[in-house]
Amino acid sequence: MSMSNPGIPSSTEITEISFENVKKKQRVKSFTKGMLFLLPSIVLFGAFLFYPLFKTMYLSFFLTNARGETTVFVGLQNYIEMFTSPIFHQSMKSTFLFVLYTVPTTIIIALLLAVLANEKLKGIGFFRTIFSSTMGISVAAASVFWLYMFHPSIGFLNQILSLFGVESIGWLTDPKWALIAVAVTTIWMNLGFTFLVLLGGLQSIDSYLYESADIDGAGYFHKLRRITIPMLSPTLFFVITVTIINAFQTFGQIDILTQGGPQNSTNLIVYSIYREAFTNYQFGTASAQAIVLFIIILIMTIIQFKLGERKVHYQ
Amino acid sequence: MTMPLSKKIVFYSLLIISALAVFAPALMAFVMSFMDNKDIMTGSLPKSLSFDNYLKAFEQFPLLKYLFNSLIVSVVITIGQLILSSLAAYAFVFLEFKGRDILFFLFIATMMVPFEASIIPNFHIIRDLNWIDQYPGLTVPFFATAFGTFLLRQNFKQIPKELREASQIVGMGDFKFYLKVVLPVAKTSLVTLGAYGFLTSWNMYLWPLLSTTNDTVRTVQIGLKQLQTQEQLNDWGVIMSGAIIVIIPTLILLFLGQKQLQKGLTEGAIK
Numbered sequence: 107m108s109m110s111n112p113g114i115p116s117s118t119e120i121t122e123i124s125f126e127n128v129k130k131k132q133r134v135k136s137f138t139k140g141m142l143f144l145l146p147s148i149v150l151f152g153a154f155l156f157y158p159l160f161k162t163m164y165l166s167f168f169l170t171n172a173r174g175e176t177t178v179f180v181g182l183q184n185y186i187e188m189f190t191s192p193i194f195h196q197s198m199k200s201t202f203l204f205v206l207y208t209v210p211t212t213i214i215i216a217l218l219l220a221v222l223a224n225e226k227l228k229g230i231g232f233f234r235t236i237f238s239s240t241m242g243i244s245v246a247a248a249s250v251f252w253l254y255m256f257h258p259s260i261g262f263l264n265q266i267l268s269l270f271g272v273e274s275i276g277w278l279t280d281p282k283w284a285l286i287a288v289a290v291t292t293i294w295m296n297l298g299f300t301f302l303v304l305l306g307g308l309q310s311i312d313s314y315l316y317e318s319a320d321i322d323g324a325g326y327f328h329k330l331r332r333i334t335i336p337m338l339s340p341t342l343f344f345v346i347t348v349t350i351i352n353a354f355q356t357f358g359q360i361d362i363l364t365q366g367g368p369q370n371s372t373n374l375i376v377y378s379i380y381r382e383a384f385t386n387y388q389f390g391t392a393s394a395q396a397i398v399l400f401i402i403i404l405i406m407t408i409i410q411f412k413l414g415e416r417k418v419h420y421q
Numbered sequence: 422m423t424m425p426l427s428k429k430i431v432f433y434s435l436l437i438i439s440a441l442a443v444f445a446p447a448l449m450a451f452v453m454s455f456m457d458n459k460d461i462m463t464g465s466l467p468k469s470l471s472f473d474n475y476l477k478a479f480e481q482f483p484l485l486k487y488l489f490n491s492l493i494v495s496v497v498i499t500i501g502q503l504i505l506s507s508l509a510a511y512a513f514v515f516l517e518f519k520g521r522d523i524l525f526f527l528f529i530a531t532m533m534v535p536f537e538a539s540i541i542p543n544f545h546i547i548r549d550l551n552w553i554d555q556y557p558g559l560t561v562p563f564f565a566t567a568f569g570t571f572l573l574r575q576n577f578k579q580i581p582k583e584l585r586e587a588s589q590i591v592g593m594g595d596f597k598f599y600l601k602v603v604l605p606v607a608k609t610s611l612v613t614l615g616a617y618g619f620l621t622s623w624n625m626y627l628w629p630l631l632s633t634t635n636d637t638v639r640t641v642q643i644g645l646k647q648l649q650t651q652e653q654l655n656d657w658g659v660i661m662s663g664a665i666i667v668i669i670p671t672l673i674l675l676f677l678g679q680k681q682l683q684k685g686l687t688e689g690a691i692k
Binding site: 133136137139140141143144146147148150151153154155156157158159161162165174218219222225227230233234235236237238239240241242243244245246247248250251252253254255260262265294297298299303305306351354355357358361362376379380383384389392393396397399400403404407408411 | 424429432433435436439440443444445446447449450453461462464504505506508509511512516517518519520521524527528529531532533534535536537538539540541542543544545546561562564565570595599620623624626627630631642643645646649657660661663664665667668671672674675676679682683684686
């Protein structure tokens with residue numbers, strides 16, 4: 107009715123304001139919607155990952171009772187004790203040795219298997235299945251298999267040795283051998299996954315590269331060195347970091363094969379945390395060790411992100 | 422392009438030798454699981470094969486119960502991971518909002534925190550929630566996964582944006598689009614992630630060891646450890662039959678989905 111009076115200017119004002127409003131509302135709406143889709147993941151990450159991580163840092167400055175409640179603030183005492191403890195030194199030394207034993211060996215063997223299984227031969231699918239099979243075998247089952255292999259009297263390995271007249275080895279009871287035995291088990295367990303990823307990497311190499319090399323008359327090993335390995339480097343890089351991270355997180359094999367023994371020679375860091383926290387109820391010192399583990403993994407992941415920047419998909 | 426016969430022979434013999442070497446531990450366990458304990462202890466070749474060890478394992482241990490628990494736990498974790506990571510991946514691909522990049526960084530950051538480093542407070546949380554010996558305690562902490570989110574995000578990105586625009590013109594909301602278009606289109610990736618999630622949850626060891634104290638929800642992996650420690654008196658046939666039972670479901674899954682898994686792992690890792 108009274109529309110005619112205020113005239114055109116104010117009506118554009120109104121539309122401008124409402125346009126701003128609508129835009130703002132839209133933003134709030136799209137933010138809410140985005141959050142709704144992400145909320146379940148964020149809540150669970152918060153509750154079972156970020157909060158526990160900060161709680162671990164917090165606990166590492168305290169003494170606790172058996173229920174894990176903090177009793178006395180001790181500052182850096184837990185860390186000082188940890189870094190001066192010969193048991194922790196042994197644990198770190200074993201952990202790094204273990205990484206050194208397992209990572210290169212796993213990758214070299216898996217790479218050889220992947221190169222073999224990448225040939226276009228009849229029945230190759232069967233071999234691929236066999237090579238990847240250990241990925242489907244759990245830590246518990248794999249450890250039980252190798253517990254038999256390492257058995258002092260009836261174990262397969264010592265039986266083979268005795269065939270050659272070699273004295274039997276206390277694979278799991280001799281401090282010189284136990285870490286190697288656990289490493290062998292781990293290498294075997296990780297072969298399947300590593301093989302599968304490397305095979306995927308090999309198959310994504312463009313076949314025309316090989317065809318043109320064939321035209322040039324390049325030999326098998328020349329192609330392997332000049333095409334396969336360089337083209338595979340992003341995959342190799344990924345596999346190396348994943349295997350290192352996995353090696354630092356080793357637990358199940360230790361629990362079944364050696365329980366950290368003999369003489370703490372296989373007391374790798376996660377097992378050490380587990381024992382300190384859940385058999386000794388020293389949650390403070392266990393948390394300090396957990397922080398060390400966290401920092402190691404953090405560094406490894408950052409290296410992976412930085413060096414693999416252009417090759418890793420989420421960048 | 423056919424290979425000369427001599428080269429073929431070399432490759433096949435290498436393949437066969439390495440296949441035998443890789444599979445030997447599992448193969449020996451398989452044979453032992455049918456063997457008489459006397460034959461095992463004397464190291465002789467099997468004189469007779471029977472299912473006795475399996476019967477014994479099922480009689481002496483609540484293996485069926487353990488298997489059932491593992492099945493429930495793995496299925497629940499798999500479904501939880503599929504729902505949460507597909508929702509999150511959808512937000513990262515199709516929704517634009519303030520703070521998205523920060524949240525994306527948060528997801529990347531989760532990959533830097535090993536579960537083992539936060540296991541002590543996690544155990545206390547589960548205990549305070551009264552979730553020890555409960556299914557939620559074994560499953561809920563594993564629903565959110567950055568790996569799954571990234572894998573699905575990679576796949577969702579291949580869905581043409583025009584499809585979303587067209588659906589908006591028809592007036593289709595985001596949730597409906599996610600449900601009716603995105604999920605069906607990304608079916609193979611969901612199956613891959615599902616298989617991977619099932620495999621890893623079935624094989625979990627440390628967390629079920631901590632969060633179960635009796636048989637009610639104990640998983641088969643921990644059951645196997647119990648079998649092994651209690652049968653320490655060297656009934657290897659029974660122990661091996663337990664181990665074979667544990668690996669059969671995941672091996673079947675792996676054999677069926679090997680191609681898929683391989684593709685998925687490569688995609689999730691490198692692009």
